[in-house]
Structures are given as C-alpha cells and as structure tokens.
Amino acid sequence: MARRFLRLSTSLAYARGGYSVALSLGSEGDSVNVLLDTGSSSLAVTKERYKPQRDSLLSPTPYAQRINYGKGRLAGPVLRTHVGVGDRDERRGVDAVALTYVEGEVPYFFRDADGILGLAYRHLNTAYDLTTLLEADGHNPALTWPWPYAELDASAQAEFFEQLRQQPRLALQPLFSALEAHDIFADVFALTVRRSVAHVLDEDASTEQLHGNPLNRGTLVLGGGEECQDLYDGAFADLRVVDDIYYNVNLLSVQVGDQDPIPAPKLEEKYTAGSASNAIIDTGSSFVMLEGTVYDAVIAAFGVHDPRLPELVTQFNDAFANNRGLPNSAIRFADWPVLRLRFEAPDGSETCLRCDPSNYWQHNGFYARQSVFLLLRQVPGWPNQSVLGLPLMADCYVVFDRSNGEHGRVRFARAQTQD
Numbered sequence: 001m002a003r004r005f006l007r008l009s010t011s012l013a014y015a016r017g018g019y020s021v022a023l024s025l026g027s028e029g030d031s032v033n034v035l036l037d038t039g040s041s042s043l044a045v046t047k048e049r050y051k052p053q054r055d056s057l058l059s060p061t062p063y064a065q066r067i068n069y070g071k072g073r074l075a076g077p078v079l080r081t082h083v084g085v086g087d088r089d090e091r092r093g094v095d096a097v098a099l100t101y102v103e104g105e106v107p108y109f110f111r112d113a114d115g116i117l118g119l120a121y122r123h124l125n126t127a128y129d130l131t132t133l134l135e136a137d138g139h140n141p142a143l144t145w146p147w148p149y150a151e152l153d154a155s156a157q158a159e160f161f162e163q164l165r166q167q168p169r170l171a172l173q174p175l176f177s178a179l180e181a182h183d184i185f186a187d188v189f190a191l192t193v194r195r196s197v198a199h200v201l202d203e204d205a206s207t208e209q210l211h212g213n214p215l216n217r218g219t220l221v222l223g224g225g226e227e228c229q230d231l232y233d234g235a236f237a238d239l240r241v242v243d244d245i246y247y248n249v250n251l252l253s254v255q256v257g258d259q260d261p262i263p264a265p266k267l268e269e270k271y272t273a274g275s276a277s278n279a280i281i282d283t284g285s286s287f288v289m290l291e292g293t294v295y296d297a298v299i300a301a302f303g304v305h306d307p308r309l310p311e312l313v314t315q316f317n318d319a320f321a322n323n324r325g326l327p328n329s330a331i332r333f334a335d336w337p338v339l340r341l342r343f344e345a346p347d348g349s350e351t352c353l354r355c356d357p358s359n360y361w362q363h364n365g366f367y368a369r370q371s372v373f374l375l376l377r378q379v380p381g382w383p384n385q386s387v388l389g390l391p392l393m394a395d396c397y398v399v400f401d402r403s404n405g406e407h408g409r410v411r412f413a414r415a416q417t418q419d
Contacts, residue, residue: 025081041124063127231416239409256304275383282389289378374389397412
C-alpha cells in the first residue's frame with residue numbers, strides 16, 4: 001500500500017485540557033475519543049464505549065499494564081484487536097494492536113474522553129507478563145482477559161500491584177509505530193493547536209456544544225507535515241530531539257520580555273537514565289511546567305516587568321485550588337510580557353519559540369468568564385525537567401518528524417489563521 005497522509009479532526013471538548021481524536025476498535029467498530037499524548041506511548045481505553053465482549057477480533061494476552069501519568073494512573077489487561085483511523089474511504093487500520101482495557105479507577109484528566117493514545121516511542125509502552133503469576137493462581141489458560149483481579153479489596157490490590165512489578169517486562173508496539181511499520185504512514189505526524197484548554201462560554205454546555213466551538217477544534221495529520229501548506233504560515237523553527245525516551249529537547253533559556261534570559265539548568269546526572277534531557281514536548285499537558293528555579297525566576301521577572309503581576313499569579317493559584325480561575329477582567333494580556341524559550345536546534349544553533357500572554361493566560365479556560373494561568377512550577381518528586389505542554393504550541397502547527405536524524409526533530413510554524 002502506498003504511504004499517504006491522513007487528516008483527522010481533533011477536539012478539546014472531551015478531555016477539556018488536551019486534544020482527542022476518534023478511533024474505531026474491534027469487529028464492531030466501536031468509536032472512542034482518545035487523548036493525544038506525546039508524553040506516553042500506550043493506547044488505553046475505558047469501558048464507556050468499547051465492549052470487548054462483542055469483539056470477534058479480540059485476542060486476549062497474558063499481559064497487563066500499569067501506567068503512571070504524573071497525577072493519574074491506570075491499570076488493566078492488554079488486549080489485541082483491530083484499530084482503525086479515519087472515516088469511510090479514508091479509513092486505515094491495523095490488526096492485533098495492543099491496547100489496555102482500563103479496570104478500576106480512570107485517571108481524572110480523561111474527563112469525557114474514552115482513553116488515551118500515546119504518540120511517543122516504544123520505550124514507554126511496557127507491559128508485565130503475568131503468565132507465571134496466573135498459573136500459580138490456578139488460571140488456565142493463563143490470560144488477563146477476563147480480568148481476574150477485579151474483586152480484590154484495597155489491601156489485596158496493593159499486594160497484587162507489588163507482585164506485578166516483579167514480573168517479566170516486555171515492550172509493546174505503539175499504535176502509530178504499527179501504522180508506520182505496516183507501511184501505511186510515514187514516520188511523522190503533525191498537530192494544529194489553537195488553545196491549551198477548552199474555551200467555555202457556558203458552564204452547562206454539553207460536550208457536543210463545546211465541540212461545536214471552532215476554538216476547541218484542531219487537526220491531526222498522520223504521516224505528513226510540511227505537505228499540508230494550508231495549515232501553516234511561514235517557515236518552520238526546528239528543535240533537535242536529543243533522545244527518544246520522550247520527545248526530549250534541550251531547553252537553553254527562558255526570556256521574560258526584554259529582560260536577560262534565564263538559563264535553564266542541565267538535567268541532574270541522577271535523572272539522565274530515565275529522563276534524558278532537561279525538557280520534553282508533551283501534548284498531554286495543559287500546562288508549561290518549568291523547572292523550579294526557572295519558574296521562580298520567571299515569576300520574579302514578572303514583578304520587574306510590573307509589580308502587580310506576581311500577586312495575580314498568587315490569587316490565581318488560590319482560586320484554582322478551589323476549581324476556579326480569575327475573572328477575565330482581571331487579566332489584561334497587554335499587561336503581561338512575551339516569553340521566549342530558546343532550544344538547541346538540529347544544527348547545533350539556537351531556536352527561539354515565542355509564548356504570548358494570551359497563551360499562558362487563557363480567557364474562558366475551563367470555566368466561563370474565568371482566566372487560567374498555564375505556567376506551573378516543577379511538581380514535588382519530578383526530575384529537574386521542564387514539561388512543555390500545549391501553551392507553547394498554541395496558535396502553532398507542530399510537526400513531530402521522527403525520521404529526521406538519529407532521534408528526529410520537532411518543527412514549529414504559525415498555524416494558518418481560521419476563517
């Protein structure tokens with residue numbers, strides 16, 4: 001089959017803080033909306049829409065996954081079935097794709113999404129082989145579907161998860177890698193990002209109504225990037241991907257307005273094996289999480305720009321702890337400075353990306369008539385690594401070119417203005 005690219009519509013309406021795309025699963029073509037996440041590699045779906053009991057293409061396995069997502073986690077059996085992308089004549093699909101069927105608690109950030117699609121590399125898509133454990137417990141055949149651990153109480157669940165970590169591990173092929181390996185798409189994909197969080201004018205609005213707002217929609221291009229010239233304006237700014245644990249990049253500095261750039265410290269040596277670099281590009285994050293010292297310096301620089309600004313950040317943090325933002329009227333974008341983040345380019349030079357105040361503050365974000373601040377300080381226990389989420393990509397067309405160089409590159413261009 002000749003390779004070609006495929007455009008798919010994406011939406012902020014389901015996860016509210018991340019873009020999702022529709023997939024079809026199994027023999028019945030169950031439609032699921034899954035969150036697009038370049039910070040993970042697994043395909044996982046909830047019980048809401050996909051019904052494995054009626055899937056004649058399903059193959060159970062002896063494998064299970066337990067995946068952590070920073071502030072959320074999931075666990076369940078690994079199944080194999082057909083996964084399709086696109087509609088009608090444009091549909092493409094792959095058989096025997098590995099996915100995790102979520103048992104128990106669903107990560108809160110899924111909201112109305114039906115799961116998550118990891119778009120990072122194979123290294124993050126590991127599963128546990130429970131063959132020995134299942135046989136010891138008398139399961140014949142030794143398969144994780146139907147899930148044999150659903151009725152465990154909290155104590156037994158904790159013991160089971162401890163046993164899980166002691167089982168052999170193996171890498172599963174992510175969906176996008178499978179599409180590339182079957183020669184369906186080239187090893188590149190792209191995203192049009194308009195906003196970081198859902199634009200909400202009415203807090204009683206349904207998911208369908210939110211999806212109807214053009215500000216809450218984007219585009220995913222599988223197998224293509226610069227070919228889609230109608231989706232972007234001007235030249236690309238390229239970032240070197242320095243490792244394929246995640247989409248690892250080297251953040252050099254952050255500049256607040258016209259002040260001196262704030263150097264970004266290198267990743268501490270103790271974290272290099274698991275984190276690789278001092279920053280990652282993560283479409284699954286609604287925020288730009290800056291390494292602690294950089295974040296503190298940015299807030300201080302806000303105070304130099306205008307002494308009122310740090311207090312507004314403090315007021316927002318207090319409000320957000322109670323699931324609110326600040327009134328739109330309190331945040332005038334003209335009062336806030338532009339941020340410029342500088343990175344290592346593929347040729348060893350520097351690439352500068354601009355993050356406007358309207359992207360790190362968003363009016364009507366999550367809440368009607370409320371503004372949300374989308375810079376976050378490094379969370380406790382996290383490596384000294386910045387997680388560069390959707391605010392950096394807002395108003396951009398972003399190409400994840402995995403075929404260029406040793407680990408690839410991430411390319412940024414201005415998104416074409418909407419009509």
